[in-house]
Amino acid sequence: MIVLEWLTPDAVDNTLPELASLLIDAVESGASIGYTLPYNPADIESYWQGVATAVRAGHKWLVIARLGDGTLVGTAQIEPAGKANGRHRAEVQKVIVTSRLRKHGIGTKLMHAVEDFARTQGRTLLLLDTRANDAGERLYTACGWTKFGVVPEYAYSPDGSIEGTAFYYKHLT
Numbered sequence: 762m763i764v765l766e767w768l769t770p771d772a773v774d775n776t777l778p779e780l781a782s783l784l785i786d787a788v789e790s791g792a793s794i795g796y797t798l799p800y801n802p803a804d805i806e807s808y809w810q811g812v813a814t815a816v817r818a819g820h821k822w823l824v825i826a827r828l829g830d831g832t833l834v835g836t837a838q839i840e841p842a843g844k845a846n847g848r849h850r851a852e853v854q855k856v857i858v859t860s861r862l863r864k865h866g867i868g869t870k871l872m873h874a875v876e877d878f879a880r881t882q883g884r885t886l887l888l889l890d891t892r893a894n895d896a897g898e899r900l901y902t903a904c905g906w907t908k909f910g911v912v913p914e915y916a917y918s919p920d921g922s923i924e925g926t927a928f929y930y931k932h933l934t
């Protein structure tokens with residue numbers, strides 16, 4: 762059983778150590794998610810502190826996925842555009858599923874939750890980016906997102922190789 766929860770500002774602090782472990786697992790399993798090896802644990806901690814601050818300010822919406830026994834197994838974020846002319850728009854970030862439970866549909870559940878929540882907030886245009894030719898591309902394509910381009914040599918992967926990044930959007934109806 763997978764339980765999804767949108768973290769309230771009060772709940773976010775208690776979850777930060779688990780979220781840090783999830784991100785570390787992603788980096789160590791080779792995901793292109795903002796960090797290279799060797800990573801500095803303090804950078805990951807301060808990243809999540811920044812997310813918590815943004816959640817408290819209403820500048821990010823953060824969902825987590827737990828197993829029935831409470832184990833954190835996934836997360837995703839939505840960052841609503843702050844500009845008046847982008848009030849219908851948001852960026853989806855840091856979609857992560859624990860490496861031992863990938864390909865079980867958790868990523869798809871997170872994406873459906875992200876889209877449903879964005880819609881309730883009036884955000885009807887979503888954007889995201891992900892490493893080209895990676896699992897994220899398959900997930901987003903399967904969820905009906907449209908790829909609008911690839912920038913070659915956009916980001917370093919954990920192993921130090923430089924890879925292209927694919928950019929996607931989805932209009933929610």
Ligand SMILES: CC(C)(COP(=O)(O)OP(=O)(O)OC[C@H]1O[C@@H](n2cnc3c(N)ncnc32)[C@H](O)[C@@H]1OP(=O)(O)O)[C@@H](O)C(=O)NCCC(=O)NCCS
Pocket residue numbers: 787792793794854855856857858859862863864865866867868869870890891892895896897899900903
């Ligand atoms: C990208 C990511 C979030 C996908 O999460 P996931 O939980 O594996 O996604 P899903 O299980 O919903 O779908 C992935 C695959 O599993 C398959 N799948 C889903 N449920 C399944 C099941 N019950 N049995 C077998 N396969 C299944 C899907 O068909 C899909 O197959 P494909 O990749 O061959 O097309 C995950 O790989 C991840 O965390 N990667 C590292 C972080 C990252 O790169 N994030 C994206 C950039 S932000």
